[in-house]
Amino acid sequence: MILQKSIPYNPLEEVPLPGIKPMNxxxxxxxxxxxxxxxxxxxxLLSNSRDKVLMMHPDAxxxxxxLLELVLDHRYDGARDHVILPDGTRVTLDWQxxxxxxGQxxxxxFCILERAEGSPEHVLTGAVLCFPASWTLAEKFMRPLVGVHDTVDSYDSKMASRVQRLFDGVQVGRPLWRFNALWYQSPELHAPRAEHDPRDQSHGEDAPYLRSEQQVILRLPKCRSVVFSIHTYMVHRDDVMAEWGQDVAAS
Structure with a gap:
């Protein structure tokens, strides 16, 4: 079981969709x-289930x-040969x-979305997706944004147009972010679900774990592709309510 004790934003806040905010x-x-x-x-997961959590079209x-270069500059002081993780683990960088x-x-x-010349939408051309929440990479790979979200009830034509405008308009160095939050019975982070499998009906506000994703949209400066990154938080109900419950009660 892998849990955080806190979330750096109020996951219980009700925000109208799509809930996009600017990020530093x-x-x-x-x-x-x-x-x-x-x-x-x-x-x-990358070692044992690589074909399920990693897919990339050669053109991506x-x-x-x-993206790897940007992450290294941002997080690892511009390393190009290897990095040392906080626990001391040495990871050799494989540029191929x-x-x-x-993922390591x-x-x-991280999901890479690219819009080919003449195409009306961005397409998911590559991703490392170790912690899916009720979707599978294989079913979304190489599909446009509408296809990626076709099982989301609130993703109608109006929402699709708004999201496409966000992907078209996001500027280099000025990322955008949003969050989601859902109560879960299980704290499992790797939780794929096929499109035609029944939905899990056990979710609800009485469930013991809150799963929240901080989702960031940013543009790569050179190739201009869009990156969608997902930071997953899994927090026990007691910790969520201790941190944010008073805010909800006051609202």
Whole structure:
């Protein structure tokens, strides 16, 4: 069981969809107390279930390498050969496998979305997705934004247009972010669900764990592809209510 004790924003706040806010780039990729445990689990998944958690079209290689470079500059002082994780683990950087490398040095999952000339939407061309929440990478890979969200009830044509405008408009160095939050019976981080599998009806406000994703949209400066990063928090109900329950009661 891998849990955090706190979340750096109020996950119980009700925010109208899509709930997008500007983010200071310096606040991207902030590790928390679950870093070591989450990264170790990610390495295990990449070793044992690589075909389920990592997919990339060959044309996304340039974007993936640029993303790795950006992460290293931002998080690891511009390292290019290897990094030392906070627990002392040494990870050699494999520039031919940039997404797999990212999966071993960050808590975040990363999705690369690219819009080809003449295409109406961005397409998911690559991802390292170790901690899916009720979706599977294989079913979303190489699909446009509408296809990625086709099982989301609130993702209607109006919402699709708004999200596409966000992906078109996000500027280099000025990322955008949002969060989601849902109560879960299980604290399992790797929780895929196929599109045609029944929904888990056990979610509810009486469940013991709150799962919240901090989702960030940013543009790569060179190739101009869009990156969607996901930092997953799993927090016990007692800790959530101790930190944010008074805010909810007062609202």
């Amino acid at each position: 780039l310096a606040d991207w990729l902030r590790p928390d107390e679950a870093f070591a445990a989450q990264v170790a689990y990610r390495a295990e 290689q340039i974007a993936a390498q640029e 496998q940039p997404l797999a490398t990212l 040095i960050c808590q975040e999952d």
